[in-house]
Structures are given as C-alpha cells and as structure tokens.
Amino acid sequence: MGEQKKTFVVTRFDPDRDDAPTTREYEIAVQPDWKTLDALNFIKDHVDGTLAYRWSCRMAVCGSCGMMVNGEPRLTCKDVLSQYGDTVHIAPLANFPVVRDLVIEFDGFMEKFERVKPWILRAKEKAVEEGTHRQSPEQLADFQHFSMCINCMLCYAACPVVSNEPAFLGPAAIALGHRYNLDSRDEGNGARNQVFRGDGTVFSCSYANECSEVCPKKVDPAAAVNQAKIGALLDWAKGLVLPRGGPE
Amino acid sequence: MHRFLLRIEPIVWLLFGQGVLIGTILLTSWVLVVGMLEPLGLVPADALAYERALRLGAHPIGRLVLLALIALPLWKGAHHLRHLAIEFGGHARDAVVAPVLYGLAALGSLAGLFAIIRL
Numbered sequence: 001m002g003e004q005k006k007t008f009v010v011t012r013f014d015p016d017r018d019d020a021p022t023t024r025e026y027e028i029a030v031q032p033d034w035k036t037l038d039a040l041n042f043i044k045d046h047v048d049g050t051l052a053y054r055w056s057c058r059m060a061v062c063g064s065c066g067m068m069v070n071g072e073p074r075l076t077c078k079d080v081l082s083q084y085g086d087t088v089h090i091a092p093l094a095n096f097p098v099v100r101d102l103v104i105e106f107d108g109f110m111e112k113f114e115r116v117k118p119w120i121l122r123a124k125e126k127a128v129e130e131g132t133h134r135q136s137p138e139q140l141a142d143f144q145h146f147s148m149c150i151n152c153m154l155c156y157a158a159c160p161v162v163s164n165e166p167a168f169l170g171p172a173a174i175a176l177g178h179r180y181n182l183d184s185r186d187e188g189n190g191a192r193n194q195v196f197r198g199d200g201t202v203f204s205c206s207y208a209n210e211c212s213e214v215c216p217k218k219v220d221p222a223a224a225v226n227q228a229k230i231g232a233l234l235d236w237a238k239g240l241v242l243p244r245g246g247p248e
Numbered sequence: 249m250h251r252f253l254l255r256i257e258p259i260v261w262l263l264f265g266q267g268v269l270i271g272t273i274l275l276t277s278w279v280l281v282v283g284m285l286e287p288l289g290l291v292p293a294d295a296l297a298y299e300r301a302l303r304l305g306a307h308p309i310g311r312l313v314l315l316a317l318i319a320l321p322l323w324k325g326a327h328h329l330r331h332l333a334i335e336f337g338g339h340a341r342d343a344v345v346a347p348v349l350y351g352l353a354a355l356g357s358l359a360g361l362f363a364i365i366r367l
C-alpha cells in the first residue's frame with residue numbers, strides 16, 4: 001500500500017484576530033504507517049507553518065498531544081491514521097479554553113491536581129537515619145495502574161460531568177488523589193477525602209465511564225473515582241464517631 | 249444550600265447506590281410477582297392472601313425488606329432526576345431542584361416507615 005490522499009479539516013483560532021474558531025482544509029498525501037500527529041507535522045513543515053499545536057515525545061508518554069479527532073479525544077501520536085476515511089476533523093480538546101488553534105489552556109486542570117495533594121503525606125516525617133518507607137510488591141500493585149496517568153487530559157475532554165460542571169475535580173485528579181490514598185506509605189487519607197467531599201466533589205460523577213473509554217494508558221479513572229466515592233463515604237462515616245486526625 | 253448539599257452528599261449517594269443495587273432488584277421482583285405473575289394466575293391463589301401477606305410483611309425481616317422496597321427506589325429516583333436536571337439546565341436551579349427532590353424522597357421514606365411500623 002502506497003501513500004493516500006486525505007483531507008484534514010483543522011480548527012483554527014487566533015484570539016487576537018478571530019471572534020470565533022474557523023476551520024481550514026489541508027489535502028495532503030499520507031503514508032500508511034502515519035499517526036495523526038505525523039499528518040499535522042507534515043502540514044506544519046510543508047503547507048502552513050502558522051498552525052499551532054502541542055507535542056513533544058511522540059511516544060505516548062508526555063501527554064501533550066491530545067486533540068479531538070473526528071469528535072473523539074485522542075492522543076494524536078498514538079492515533080493510527082489509517083483507521084479514518086478520506087476526511088479527518090481535528091479540533092482542540094473539548095471542555096478547555098483555547099489559547100490558539102489546537103492549543104488548550106490547562107491552568108484549571110493544574111489547580112485541580114494540586115488540590116488533591118498528589119504527594120506522600122505523613123503525620124510525622126521519618127528521619128533520614130530511620131531509612132526508607134518499605135513497600136511490598138503487593139502493596140505497590142494496589143495502586144500502580146492508577147499511577148500510570150500522563151496528564152493528557154483526554155478524560156476531561158470526554159467527561160460529560162466536566163462539560164456540565166467545570167468545578168468538578170474530574171477523572172485524572174481524582175484518580176491521582178485516590179492513588180495516594182491507596183499508597184501504604186501515605187497517611188493523608190483524611191485530608192484528601194475532605195477535598196473529595198468539598199467543592200467539585202467526587203459524588204458529582206454520574207459514572208458515564210467515558211474517561212476509562214478514552215484513557216490511552218488504561219488507568220481506568222472511572223474505577224478510581226468510584227472507589228474514591230466509597231473511600232470518601234467511609235471516611236465521612238468514621239468522622240461521625242471518631243475525632244478527625246492525620247496530616248493536613 | 250450548596251454547602252448543605254455537599255454535606256449530605258455522602259449519605260444521599262449511599263442511599264442512591266443501594267437504590268440501584270437493592271432497590272432495583274426488590275422493585276423489579278415486586279412488579280414481576282404482584283403486577284404480572286399474580287394477575288396471570290401463575291402464583292397459587294392463596295400465596296398472597298391478605299392474612300399470609302400481612303404476617304410476612306410484619307415479620308422483622310419482612311419490615312426491613314418493605315422499607316428498603318419503598319425508600320431506596322425513591323432515593324435512587326430523586327438522585328437520578330437531580331442529575332438529569334443538572335445535565336439539562338446546569339447548576340443554576342440545583343439549589344431548588346435538589347432540596348425538593350430529596351425532600352420528596354425523605355417524606356416518602358418517612359411515610360413508608362410510619363406505615364410499616366403500624367403493620
């Protein structure tokens with residue numbers, strides 16, 4: 001199979017000049033083994049150098065190349081182009097403000113990440129002489145798959161609750177917080193569960209499961225969110241009978 | 249109201265979850281037996297006779313099952329409808345919609361509890 005022609009309908013937007021996003025069409029010849037990102041790179045290099053989009057690693061680890069391809073959130077460096085027909089629509093990730101063309105603004109996302117305290121919280125830090133916190137392979141397995149997130153934000157673009165309630169903590173942030181709640185070295189459950197029950201609460205999730213459908217790293221954020229609900233519920237019930245404690 | 253709703257969310261979610269899990273099974277079997285099998289004559293005629301049904305319902309376990317059958321689907325419905333309202337109209341009216349729906353579910357549960365106690 002040789003090269004084939006495809007038309008890319010790409011969303012363009014320059015907030016300094018345009019009132020609303022428009023689209024531009026590029027017809028190029030694509031190679032059979034191309035990913036969607038390869039087509040964008042070709043367009044940028046050979047057809048239209050003004051096109052703006054993010055990418056870096058080209059191997060599905062940096063998480064920067066997420067876009068809507070034919071309406072679905074995709075990691076474009078992993079997205080096989082041959083699965084699509086002659087016309088491919090490429091737009092910026094849904095549910096985010098757009099900086100320019102296919103580049104989104106993710107300050108709100110980063111703020112949610114910080115809120116779930118994604119680091120090991122201890123009531124009292126161990127002194128260096130006391131050695132490391134040991135963890136068995138079984139304890140690691142408890143949370144390992146929830147720690148595979150690359151922050152590509154596809155799950156936020158797919159989540160119907162995020163699109164409706166911008167304050168919702170969202171799949172990736174909850175999965176990350178839950179990952180630390182499951183970590184045997186961590187003691188910050190109480191603090192995180194309060195975040196889970198506060199503004200943007202985990203209970204807003206209506207279990208559409210879209211986040212897990214689109215996750216390119218098989219993190220299964222929907223499972224994390226629903227386990228986090230149970231955790232937040234048990235912690236709430238515990239708070240009714242026991243005084244609160246633990247690190248903030 | 250927003251704060252209050254956040255505060256009760258865990259318990260509402262628990263009732264909703266049990267509504268999905270237990271309520272659906274109970275309600276479906278109830279409708280199946282009383283709404284379909286019975287009228288079709290597939291249940292022995294005296295199986296649901298008044299005295300017998302009353303004794304079944306008044307047994308402590310019977311009372312518990314009846315309460316779950318009445319209350320849990322109400323909470324499930326209220327929570328579903330609230331989220332439906334949010335999906336269609338956003339959060340603007342949630343401060344009114346949620347208390348009304350949860351209030352109805354609470355009232356229904358209380359009425360059920362009252363009736364069951366008097367069995």
Ligand code: FES
Pocket residue numbers: 055056057058059060061062063064065066075076077078
């Ligand atoms: S370019 Fe790094 S994940 Fe796609």
